[in-house]
Amino acid sequence: MSRPRRGDTLSVSIDDLAFGGEGVGRVNGYVVFVRGGIPGDTLRVRLVEARSRFGRGVIEAIETPSPDRVDAPCAYFGRCGGCRLQHVAYPAQLAFKEKQVRDCLERIGGLPPFELRPILPAPEVLGYRNKMEFTVAPSAAGPALGLHEAERYDSVLDIERCLLQSDVMNTLLAETRQALRARGLSVYETGADGEGRGLLRFVTLREGRRTGQAMVNVVVSAPDVQALAPVATEVHARVPATASVVLNVNDTKASVAVGTEEHLLLGRDTITERLDDVVFEISANSFFQTNTVQAERLFALVDDACALTGTETVIDLYSGTGAISLLLARKSRHVYGIELAAAAVADAVRNARANGIENCAFLAGEVRHALPELVRQGVKPDVVVADPPRAGFHPKALATLAALAPARLVYVSCNPATLARDVGDLVRQGYALEWVQPVDMFPQTPHIEAVARLRRA
Numbered sequence: 001m002s003r004p005r006r007g008d009t010l011s012v013s014i015d016d017l018a019f020g021g022e023g024v025g026r027v028n029g030y031v032v033f034v035r036g037g038i039p040g041d042t043l044r045v046r047l048v049e050a051r052s053r054f055g056r057g058v059i060e061a062i063e064t065p066s067p068d069r070v071d072a073p074c075a076y077f078g079r080c081g082g083c084r085l086q087h088v089a090y091p092a093q094l095a096f097k098e099k100q101v102r103d104c105l106e107r108i109g110g111l112p113p114f115e116l117r118p119i120l121p122a123p124e125v126l127g128y129r130n131k132m133e134f135t136v137a138p139s140a141a142g143p144a145l146g147l148h149e150a151e152r153y154d155s156v157l158d159i160e161r162c163l164l165q166s167d168v169m170n171t172l173l174a175e176t177r178q179a180l181r182a183r184g185l186s187v188y189e190t191g192a193d194g195e196g197r198g199l200l201r202f203v204t205l206r207e208g209r210r211t212g213q214a215m216v217n218v219v220v221s222a223p224d225v226q227a228l229a230p231v232a233t234e235v236h237a238r239v240p241a242t243a244s245v246v247l248n249v250n251d252t253k254a255s256v257a258v259g260t261e262e263h264l265l266l267g268r269d270t271i272t273e274r275l276d277d278v279v280f281e282i283s284a285n286s287f288f289q290t291n292t293v294q295a296e297r298l299f300a301l302v303d304d305a306c307a308l309t310g311t312e313t314v315i316d317l318y319s320g321t322g323a324i325s326l327l328l329a330r331k332s333r334h335v336y337g338i339e340l341a342a343a344a345v346a347d348a349v350r351n352a353r354a355n356g357i358e359n360c361a362f363l364a365g366e367v368r369h370a371l372p373e374l375v376r377q378g379v380k381p382d383v384v385v386a387d388p389p390r391a392g393f394h395p396k397a398l399a400t401l402a403a404l405a406p407a408r409l410v411y412v413s414c415n416p417a418t419l420a421r422d423v424g425d426l427v428r429q430g431y432a433l434e435w436v437q438p439v440d441m442f443p444q445t446p447h448i449e450a451v452a453r454l455r456r457a
């Protein structure tokens, strides 16, 4: 049978979800990816891409819907690039994430049997995010504040209400848009000559879910404090939870919501958030877990996995702004955090001081350099926690860790593929994988978090 060609219309039964959340089906053995397809669907799709080993189709009609198919609660679903699984019933989203973790560990890790604990569901499946980044784009009505359309980096949807953030943040979004429009401020755009012109680039909102304090960060191309100060006053008057309005300047061509220079427009330059009973001061550019409620549960799981008695030396690799270090410090003798971003280390040090935590030290640097240095200084950890970025461990860092041979290792991962690769290596170097537990930090999206506990065999 000849392989399907671009433009063909096919009937496809979806039997799996791929890593990024696309449906996967087969037509006479030929693999077809379909965005919006879910296992149990039979779909009529038009093939828009036909490579030798797989194709990609768009849905023309749902012939038979999957029993797990639900109506997406958001009006922008399908067009917005933000959520990809809103049309999947929550129990099926959880089953998909659990399966991805199992498949990766079995396929990539090649591991002996271990316990895969059931995924920890999120208590809030909507309204859980404490931070949202909106792009500013031109529109006939004035600045549009929204999210990029799926697969399109040149088109921004003017979002009235994003269901992943709270009602307060949605009000803040509407009032900020209104205030920016009322002042007739220009929007940054790149012209045909490749040069950027105009002022407004991004608006990032944050909210301390445990404190109610909100922050508006307007990212602009120039430090025009005069133009933005009245916007801050107006937003604060309409949304009293606004504790901080800052302006960040990004005058580079890079389309990122990070500034090189910050100006305070109103209130303080940080907001406060709490995880358990540890208080964090969060500035516009600091990293902080975006799902406060589920972060507490994730870190409680890490805490349990560490099984600390108060006498242990702990190393927290990839420590960010120190959330894990500070939570574990209360139950250990000493914690050393290692983190690449100097600004995050500064936040961690400040947060330790603010909480009266004195048994934590933070080192700025790459794990592959800073960890051997710590070892040279004679630090011998009983427990190591690692929460690396998606790429996982650098091979040199993993080799140093394996040679250090702590009795217990707790690995927090946001990418099951690199988790499987690294855990597979550690098992070959004398560790036993005791259990893995996926945790759903980001309902409605395909992102997967998991905690693994290993012990020196």
Ligand SMILES: C[S@@+](CC[C@H](N)C(=O)[O-])C[C@H]1O[C@@H](n2cnc3c(N)ncnc32)[C@H](O)[C@@H]1O
Pocket (backbone or CB within 6 Å): 287, 288, 289, 318, 319, 320, 321, 322, 323, 324, 338, 339, 340, 341, 344, 365, 366, 367, 368, 387, 388, 389, 414
């Ligand atoms: C998933 S975050 C960890 C967040 C942290 N557990 C927290 O809750 O604040 C990963 C962190 O690794 C840091 N990082 C990335 N590459 C690194 C490297 N080679 N060495 C040290 N830190 C690194 C990033 O800056 C980021 O803060």
